[in-house]
Amino acid sequence: MANSVNLSTFIRPEKITRKLYLLMTSFHTEGQALPIAQVAQQAFEQHAAYKEPSLRHRRFKHHDIVPLLEQLRHHPLFEVQVVGKSVEKRDIYLVKAGTGKTKVMLWSQMHGDEATATMALFDLLHFLQQADQMDPVRQQILRDTTLYFIPMLNPDGAERFTRRNALEIDLNRDAQRLQSPEAELLKNLRTQLNPAIGFNLHDQSIYYTAGGTSKPATVSFLAPAFDHAQTVDAVRGRAMRTIVGMNEALQQLIPGQVAKFSDEHEPRAFGDNIQKWGTSVILVESGGYHNDPEKQYIRRLNFAALVSGLHLIAGQGYDAYELEDYYSIPENQRNLYDLVIRNVRYQTSGREVLLDAGILREEVETPAAQGFYYRSIVEELGDMSTFYGYEELDGDGLQLVPGKVYEEPFDNIAALPAERARELLASGYTTVRLADLPDPQHPFALPLNALSLTGEADHGLGMGRGADFTLQDARGTVRYAVVNGFVHDLAAEKPSPFYGLVL
Numbered sequence: 001m002a003n004s005v006n007l008s009t010f011i012r013p014e015k016i017t018r019k020l021y022l023l024m025t026s027f028h029t030e031g032q033a034l035p036i037a038q039v040a041q042q043a044f045e046q047h048a049a050y051k052e053p054s055l056r057h058r059r060f061k062h063h064d065i066v067p068l069l070e071q072l073r074h075h076p077l078f079e080v081q082v083v084g085k086s087v088e089k090r091d092i093y094l095v096k097a098g099t100g101k102t103k104v105m106l107w108s109q110m111h112g113d114e115a116t117a118t119m120a121l122f123d124l125l126h127f128l129q130q131a132d133q134m135d136p137v138r139q140q141i142l143r144d145t146t147l148y149f150i151p152m153l154n155p156d157g158a159e160r161f162t163r164r165n166a167l168e169i170d171l172n173r174d175a176q177r178l179q180s181p182e183a184e185l186l187k188n189l190r191t192q193l194n195p196a197i198g199f200n201l202h203d204q205s206i207y208y209t210a211g212g213t214s215k216p217a218t219v220s221f222l223a224p225a226f227d228h229a230q231t232v233d234a235v236r237g238r239a240m241r242t243i244v245g246m247n248e249a250l251q252q253l254i255p256g257q258v259a260k261f262s263d264e265h266e267p268r269a270f271g272d273n274i275q276k277w278g279t280s281v282i283l284v285e286s287g288g289y290h291n292d293p294e295k296q297y298i299r300r301l302n303f304a305a306l307v308s309g310l311h312l313i314a315g316q317g318y319d320a321y322e323l324e325d326y327y328s329i330p331e332n333q334r335n336l337y338d339l340v341i342r343n344v345r346y347q348t349s350g351r352e353v354l355l356d357a358g359i360l361r362e363e364v365e366t367p368a369a370q371g372f373y374y375r376s377i378v379e380e381l382g383d384m385s386t387f388y389g390y391e392e393l394d395g396d397g398l399q400l401v402p403g404k405v406y407e408e409p410f411d412n413i414a415a416l417p418a419e420r421a422r423e424l425l426a427s428g429y430t431t432v433r434l435a436d437l438p439d440p441q442h443p444f445a446l447p448l449n450a451l452s453l454t455g456e457a458d459h460g461l462g463m464g465r466g467a468d469f470t471l472q473d474a475r476g477t478v479r480y481a482v483v484n485g486f487v488h489d490l491a492a493e494k495p496s497p498f499y500g501l502v503l
Contacts (some may be wrong), residue, residue, distance in 0.1 A: 017496065019379060019417065022292070024427060031096060034050035034136065034137065034311070036245050036246070036248060036249045036308045036311065036312055037248060037252050037308075039137055039249065039307060039308045039311045040249035040250065040252070040253065040304045040305065040307070040308040040311070041125075041252060041280075041304075042133075042134060042137075042215065042308075043134070043137075043252070043303060043304040043307040043308065044253055044300060044301070044303075044304040046132075046133075046134065047123065047300045047303050047304065048082050048129040048260070049130070049132070049411065050123045050124075050126040050130065050303070051123050051126070051299075051300075052119065052122035052123055052125075052126060054068065055118075055119045056294070056296075057294055058113075058115040058116065058119075058161075058294055058295060059115070059161050059365075059371075059372070060115065060158075061155075061158060061159055062090050062091075062155035062158055062159060064422075065118070065122070065151060065152060065183075065270060066070055066091070068122060069093045069095065069151070072095060072125065073213065075129060077097055077128060077129060077142075078095055078096065078097050078125075079095070079096040079097075080093060080094075080095050081093070081094055081097075082094075082184035083150075083185060083189065083346070084181060084182070085181065085457060086154070086155050086165065086181065086182055087156055087165055087166035087167055087180065087182070088155075088156045088158045088159075088166050090155040090156060090159075091155075091183060092150065092152070092153060092155065092182065093149075093150070093151065093152075094148060094149070094150055094189065095125065095148070095149040095151070096146065096147065096148055096149075097128055097142065097146075097147045097149075098141065098142040098143070098144075098145050098146045098147050099142070099143065099146060100141075100142070100143055100144035100145040100314065101144070101146075102144060102145045102146070102148050102196050102197070102313060102314065102316075103145070103148065103193055103194065103195040103196055103197075104145050104146070104147050104148070104195055104196065104197045104198070104199070104310065104313060105147075105148045105150070105189070105193060105195040105197075105198045105199070105279070106121060106147065106148070106149050106198070106199040106306075107149075107150035107151075107186060107198070107199070107200065107201065108120075108121055108150070108152065108153065108166075108201040109151065109152040109153055109154055109155075109157075109158055109201075110153040110154050110171040110172055110182070110186070110200075110202075110270070111154060111157060111163045111164075111170070111171070111172065111202060111203070112154045112155075112156065112158040112159070112160060112161060112162050112163060112164070112165070113157065113158075113161045113162055113163055113203070113217075114163075114202050114203035114286075115158065115203070115295075116203050116286035116295045116298055116299050116302060117201030117203075117284065117286060117302050118151050118152055118201075119299045119302075120201075120250045120299050120302035120303045120306060121149055121151050121201070121306075122151065123147070123299070123303045124149075124303060124306055124307065127303075127307065128141070128142065128147075129342065134172045135272065137307065137311050140311065140315065141307075141310045141311060141314050143314075144305060144314035144315065145310060145313060145314050147310070148189070148193055148195065149317055149333075150186070150189065151402050153171065153182055153185075153186060154171055154182055160197070161365055165180050165182055166178045167179070167180055169183075171186075171255050171270070172174065172185050172269050172270055172271075173266075173268040173269060174268070174270075175187065175268055175269060175270040175273040175274075176267070176273070176278050176479045180502065183270075183346055184270070186270060187270075190274055190277060190279060191277075192493070193297070193299070193457070194278070194279070195279050196238075196240070196279065196280060197238070197239070197273055197279065197280045197281075197282065197313055198279045198280070198281045198282070199281075199282050199284060199306070199309070200224075200270065200271045200274075200281055200282070200283045200284070201284050202283065202284065202285045202286070202304075203285065203286045203287075203295070204217070204220055204285035204286065204332070205287065205288075205334065206287055206288025206336070207288065207333040207334050207335075207336040207337065208220065208259065208287050208288070208332040208333065208334055208335075208336065209259070209332070209333050209334075209336055209388065210256055210258060210259040210330045210332075211259065211330025211331060211333060212330075212333060212335065213256060213330070213385075214335075214388035215256045215257045216257060216287055216288040216289060216290070216336055216390070217251055217257065217258070217259035217285075217287045217303070218254050218257040218258070218286075218287050218288060218289045218298060218301065218330050219254065219257070219258050219259075219285065219286060219287065219290075219298070219301055219305060220258070220259045220260055220261055220284075220285040220287060220332055221243040221247065221258070221259075221260045221261075221282065221283060221284060221329065222243075222260055222261040222263070222271070222285075223236050223239035223240040223243055223244065223263075223275070223280075223282065223283070223326065224236075224263075224266070224269065224271035224272040224274075224275050224281055225263050225264070225265040225272060225275070226265070226267075226272055226273070226275040226276035227265055227276070228265045228341075229459075230263050230264075230265065232323065235278055235279070235280050236275055236277060236280065237323060238280040238318060239275070239280040239281055239282050240323055240326040241258070241318040241319065241321040241322075241323065241326070242280070242282055242309060242312055242313060242318040242321075242327050243282055243326055244310045244318075244321040244322065244323075244325045244329075245308075245309070245317060245318055245320075245321050246282075246305050246308060246309045246312070247325075247329055248321075249304070249305060249308040249309075250301065252274020252305070253301060253304060254289075254301060256295065257289075258329065259287075259329065259330050259331060259332045259333065260326075260330070260331055261283065261285070261332055262331055262332075264298065271283050283308070284302070284305065284306075284358060285300075286298045286299075286302060288336070288390070289301075290390050300460070335386070335387050335388055336387070336388055336389065336390065337358040337359060337360055337379060337380070337384075337388070337390070338359055338360055338361040338376070338389065338390050338391065338485065339358075339359040339361075339376075339389050339390070339391045339392075339467075339482075339485060339486075339487065340356060340357070340358050340359075340384055340387060340388065340389030340391075340392045340393070340394070341356060341357045341359070341392075341393045341395050341400075341471070342356045342384070342392065342393070342394050342395060342396075343356065343394060343395050343396040344356075344357070344395035344398055344399065344400040344471060345398070345399045345400065346399070346400040346461060347399075355381055355382055355383075355400075356380075356381070356382065356383060356384035356385075356387075357378055357380070357381055357384075357400075357461070357467070358378070358379050358380035358381075358384055358387060358389070359376050359377070359378055359379065359482075359485045360376065360377055360379045360466045360485075361374045361375075361376045361486075362375050362377065363378070363483050364376065372488075373499070373501075374484060374485065374499050375466075375484070375501060376466065376467045376484050376485020376486070377464055377465065377466060377467065378461065378462065378463060378464065378465055378466070378467050379463075379464075380463075381461070382461060382464075391487065393471075393480065393487055395480075397470050397473065397474070398471040398472060398473060398479055398480075399468075399471070399472050399473075399474075400469050400471055401428060401469060401470050401471075401472055402459040402460050402461060402468070402469050402481075403428065403429065403430025403431060403449075403459040403468040403469050403470060403481075403483070404427075404428050404429045404430065404459070405429070405431045405432075405433070405451060405457050405459075406424055406429040406431065406432045406433065406448075407433065408433075409432075409433040409434060409435055409453055410432060410433070410434050410435070411435050411436060412434055412436040412438075413438055413446065413450065415433060416432060416447065416448075418447065419487070421447035421448055421498075422447075422490070424448060424496045425448070425470070425481040425483070425488055425490060426478050426481075426490055427478070428470050428472070428478055429448065430448055430449060430459060430468040430469065430470070430481060430482070430483045431448055431449040431450070431451050431457050431459070431468065431500075431503065432448050432449070432450060433450075433451050433453055433455070434450045434451070434453075435453060437450055437452055437502055438450065438502060439502075444482060446498055446499070446500030446501070446502070447483075447498045447500060448483055448500050449468060449484060449500045449501045449502075449503050450501070450502045450503065451503045455503060457503050466484065466485075466501070467482055467484065467485040468482065468483055468484065469481075469482050470482070478490055479491065483498075483499070483500050484496075484499050484500055484501045485499075486499045
């Protein structure tokens with residue numbers, strides 16, 4: 001097997017033309033394609049070397065990525081151009097890399113609040129520029145494919161961190177009418193470039209599981225159907241086989257946490273239509289992973305999946321996979337909650353009932369840069385034996401008691417030290433009164449909920465209501481306090497994170 005040669009160590013990068021650079025990168029390790037699982041593992045392990053450091057949170061804006069894209073203009077590997085504008089006149093970029101015969105188009109963030117894959121695309125752009133032990137994979141991709149990146153198709157939605165664009169249109173339901181300039185641009189690019197394969201990159205709800213298991217669907221795939229009969233032709237079949245390979249790659253990293261969407265046809269969606277127009281579409285959805293609120297671990301998984309998928313495409317390795325294995329990937333099911341409390345007793349309407357409680361923690365946007373706070377609600381009550389939680393608490397032998405409001409006011413939150421807050425929680429209080437309330441629109445570490453001197457709060461348990469209560473033993477001792485849907489274990493040595501609300 002021949003050794004690869006890194007000519008860039010002998011030539012100053014600023015003196016390299018794009019043509020010469022691509023000629024240099026065409027020297028690669030010859031031989032059989034690496035196993036896709038090995039490629040994914042290597043990409044996953046080395047991700048830190050390629051990670052774009054300026055993108056650390058999901059709520060970055062268009063102005064955060066423009067300098068990154070403009071920097072690429074100075075690298076001979078890339079062709080960068082502004083190909084259109086959003087409703088609010090923000091530039092939409094197209095980045096080209098590689099010289100291969102197989103054209104691949106990758107677009108992200110057509111929903112403005114689905115930013116995980118955009119981060120992964122910038123990591124992928126870094127990966128393509130470097131020279132290291134992954135050169136055989138990198139150079140095969142650059143030699144055998146031509147890549148077209150459209151990061152952040154919906155910059156106006158990203159500005160607000162909302163799904164829809166500035167016209168309040170869902171771009172992924174505008175493939176037929178093309179009423180949005182962003183949708184029209186995507187359709188025109190697909191027509192002009194005529195890529196063989198397209199990656200449609202999204203985020204999905206973190207509450208999906210892989211089939212009926214308790215494991216979150218951390219990454220989900222779909223080869224969208226182009227008709228209601230869910231016909232499989234050569235175009236869709238290629239997408240399905242590629243997905244089977246990418247699933248194989250991810251199973252070693254997140255075993256049992258890969259799923260797929262239902263193959264039901266959505267005639268308004270871009271994926272379904274682009275499949276019909278002749279491009280093999282691979283939908284990738286980033287879901288949930290425990291203790292990964294900013295989806296940085298899932299970003300790493302995205303990167304590994306994309307590198308392994310492009311490696312598979314470059315060598316046409318998808319032909320080795322069977323269509324039947326696509327259907328064996330479990331479908332998404334919405335079976336997850338942030339917190340499930342099981343087997344607690346609760347007094348209501350003159351009866352004592354045994355129940356489980358399912359709690360969701362909603363992210364509420366704030367004006368602060370990249371900021372949000374949590375507002376939790378009780379989403380389910382009763383028998384939840386077929387559902388699961390990212391966190392679970394067995395309340396067997398404990399009584400659920402609604403939280404109380406401590407009526408003696410504090411001047412401000414600084415007047416409530418951690419030890420005093422712990423004493424109040426142990427006494428059944430989940431809310432205090434403050435003479436000087438903090439700004440509710442800015443995240444603040446509140447050990448209990450905060451209420452004004454004249455405000456009212458009812459913490460009774462109920463569907464769609466806040467999750468503020470204590471779990472007490474038969475002697476009335478508080479074992480756990482739940483404040484805004486977060487559990488405080490009063491027997492633990494260290495306090496739990498504080499996520500109280502300003503009510």
